[in-house]
Amino acid sequence: MIAKVQTIGIAKRYGGTTALEPTELSVQAGEFLTLLGPSGSGKTTMLQMISGLIEPTEGRMEIDGRDVTDVAPGKRDIGLVFQSYALFPHMTVWDNVAYGLRMRRMARRELRVAVDAALTMVRMNEYARRYPRELSGGQQQRVALARCFAYRPSVILLDEPLGALDKKLREHMQGEIRRLHLELGATFIYVTHDQDEALTLSDRICLMNQARVEQIGTPADLYDRPATRFVAGFIGHSNLLDGTFEAEADTGTAAPSAALRLAAGGRAPLPHDACAATTGTRGCLLVRPETIRLVDPDAGFSAGVISDIVFFGSDTRVQLTMSDGSLFNVRCARTEKPRIGERVGLLWDPQRTTLLDA
Structure with a gap:
């Protein structure tokens, strides 16, 4: 045509x-x-x-x-x-x-x-x-x-x-x-x-x-x-998490799973369709703020300290400071009651993330 x-x-x-x-x-x-x-x-x-x-x-x-x-x-x-x-x-x-x-x-x-x-x-x-x-x-x-x-x-x-x-x-x-x-x-x-x-x-x-x-x-x-x-x-609001690739040890019960050891602290699993990468090489993971849940500090893929909270009417925007000093943004439902200074864990669906070149 x-x-x-x-x-x-x-x-x-x-x-x-x-x-x-x-x-x-x-x-x-x-x-x-x-x-x-x-x-x-x-x-x-x-x-x-x-x-x-x-x-x-x-x-x-x-x-x-x-x-x-x-x-x-x-x-x-x-x-x-x-x-x-x-x-x-x-x-x-x-x-x-x-x-x-x-x-x-x-x-x-x-x-x-x-x-x-x-x-x-x-x-x-x-x-x-x-x-x-x-x-x-x-x-x-x-x-x-x-x-x-x-x-x-x-x-x-x-x-x-x-x-x-x-x-x-x-x-x-x-x-x-x-x-x-x-x-x-x-x-x-x-x-x-x-x-x-x-x-x-x-x-x-x-x-x-x-x-x-x-x-x-x-x-x-x-x-x-x-x-x-x-x-x-x-495009949109984003969290770009830098890190290095590493593979989980093969226990014989399942295929080894790739993950990104985050510079901000923690270990994030990769989406299933992510291309395989050599352990030790660098990568970047995109995580959208609306896909994230706040959990106990030890229950998430990473953790940070809440440094700012902004009310937006339909939702609440929470900003966290990570261990490396970088900032991380989360959209929370109005029913959640985060507090400035609170340390929280960050959890998300790996299939809703995107792996990018470092």
Whole structure:
């Protein structure tokens, strides 16, 4: 099946600085793909090359199997939504949405239908005659989305469109964008540095770091099966436990079991699907905070002293200081009553952990 958007070895350099290493990326029709990563990871550079706003140094870009590397942005059937709403202050909401269609010389009757439909989609009909200064930030963002959706592009690029909104409104708009994606059926490529936003919205996530792709997969793939320490640390809350491999002595009653002798103290069994490693070599175990139970100090795989407790409403976040000075995080049910200064053991299901390279 031909990909909707495909990059083939696309890269960007500015003199001696590499903004994006040669990258292969394939996005299917109707997919919601998020480019996620810290500042400087290359995600916005990738988006701008897909849009045609900047030219790649090497490689090529295809849309629907057609090479568009040298095609102007306005001829790529792509819509763009930016963090800055870029609304014309002297135009009404209706005229802002109509502007792009007028530039495309759409017939007046079709234009009216398209603008009204776009405003209905983002639930802004009743504000059609207002000016941007009379709208809230969330309402202005809806207008920016309507302006993009009005001409029904098959690919929509969104560059941190919710970055200027407060937390409550941001969460609300995430739901709206997800709804609009399902309603439109278009291919969405979304840039953000917010991991929660990426997990909420995406069909797949392309996690980037230092101008290259670290891992591409579903939100569950990146959360449950991170490929690298960077992915494990960037997606969700995590505990990364370093240690050395050792095998339990073979007693003849069962196959020897591999474990990690932890630098933080204790011995952690490895998941069944972990690759065998030579005793004495180093490894790292990812343990998510929500998978851990607090037990008696001698009953866990490791132990630590509770150094901080933070109430989060739905749960309680407990931070422990381990014997090597490292910090360990646990999510507890509100029914549990941990105390600062208490020494506790840490127990978890080994099958819900992930073994990573040291």
